[in-house]
Amino acid sequence: MPTVPRSLPDDWFGPLARASARLLMLDYDGTLAPFREERDEAVPYPGVRETLSAILETGRTRLVIVSGRAIDDLLPLLALDPAPEIWGSHGWEQRLPSGERHLLPAPxxxxxxxxxxxxxxxxxxxxxxxxxxxxxxxxxxxxxxxxxxxxxxxxxxxxxxxxxxxxxxxxxxxxxxxxxxIPGRDKGCVVEAILSGAPPGAFAAYLGDDLTDEDAFRALGSRGLSVLVREKSRASAASHWIHPPEELLAFLQRWAQCDQSRP
Ligand SMILES: [Mg+2]
Known part of the structure; x- marks a missing residue:
């Protein structure tokens, strides 16, 4: 895999603004929250919660957190009220915005x-x-x-x-x-499940930092923006690369503005 040298195109939000439906899929650790030695202290970068809340408030984007963490582990760290849709444990469990939960059966x-x-x-x-x-x-x-x-x-x-x-x-x-x-589920399966329920013409993006996000980048392919969020670029299937937290926050704020400006 090649390294990802490219920043986002200047006008990436143009297609977002024009899209009839929007999907924003976000990894948590290393993407929305910096790593901490103590895992239960890994809270989001300043400004992230407020911006995600603004996106959720408009109801115009299906915002999904896709994490390797268990959902019960993630909810208090994310601390969003109301909480968004979450797929945890690499796609073995799902929590809908209503609070309804699904756990896939394992052998x-x-x-x-x-x-x-x-x-x-x-x-x-x-x-x-x-x-x-x-x-x-x-x-x-x-x-x-x-x-x-x-x-x-x-x-x-x-x-x-x-x-x-x-x-x-x-x-x-x-x-x-x-x-x-247990094999059979990964973040790529989650992306496939979300895309399969999306209306035609939906604008999709997946942001992640880790090796486990590569399955998601590959699943998304050319159907959306795949964005590696890291200090340093690396070999990746992602199409673009941004630095946290400034460029991450700018991306999320621009997304929120697009949602808010739509009639
Ligand atoms: Mg991560």
Missing amino acids: GESTDALAQAQSLAESHGLAGRCETKPACLAVHWRGLSESETAEVRERASALWRPLAENVGLELREFDGGLELR
């Missing part, structure tokens, strides 16, 4: 294997670094030194790889940790 064998992986991690000193969520178990190493990170990565990989291979689970690294996931 029992895979769920048992995740429970076993958690017991293994806990009995090998990783309990405090583990996060359990629907269809996924993660170990986090953000804030550790290079040598400590390598040690946690190796220990978790050694414990989980045999289980992953036996039962067919995915072992994937993300920015700050390693995840053992």
Whole structure:
């Protein structure tokens, strides 16, 4: 994959302003909120909540948060009232703006294997670094030194790889940790689900920073704006790249203005 050198085109909001329907899909950690050593302190950049609320208030955009976090983990950090639509745990769970929830069923064998992986991690000193969520178990190493990170990565990989291979689970690294996931859902599936329900002529955008967002960028393809939100560009399937938080906030504010100015 090529690196993404391009900023957004100057007139990107022209097609947005003219579109009959709008879809704004946003990753959370690293995109709307800066990383924190303590995961439960990762609140949005200043101005983000207000701007998202302004977009939600108009009711003219289907705004969706798409995260690897569990929804219950995300809601208090996002702290939007009313809360928007959220797809959590890499697309295994969905919360509608009404508060209605859907959890996709996972195979029992895979769920048992995740429970076993958690017991293994806990009995090998990783309990405090583990996060359990629907269809996924993660170990986090953000804030550790290079040598400590390598040690946690190796220990978790050694414990989980045999289980992953036996039962067919995915072992994937993300920015700050390693995840053992039940396959079959990812952020690309979420983008497909959202686009499949969109009216013709809808303007869609997906903003994300992490390797797990690449599935979403690929799923969106040429059907919308795919935007990598990072300090430094990297190889990505995204078509554009912006710096957080200034360019991110400018993007969201411009989106809100388009929504507000429409009759
Ligand atoms: Mg992220």
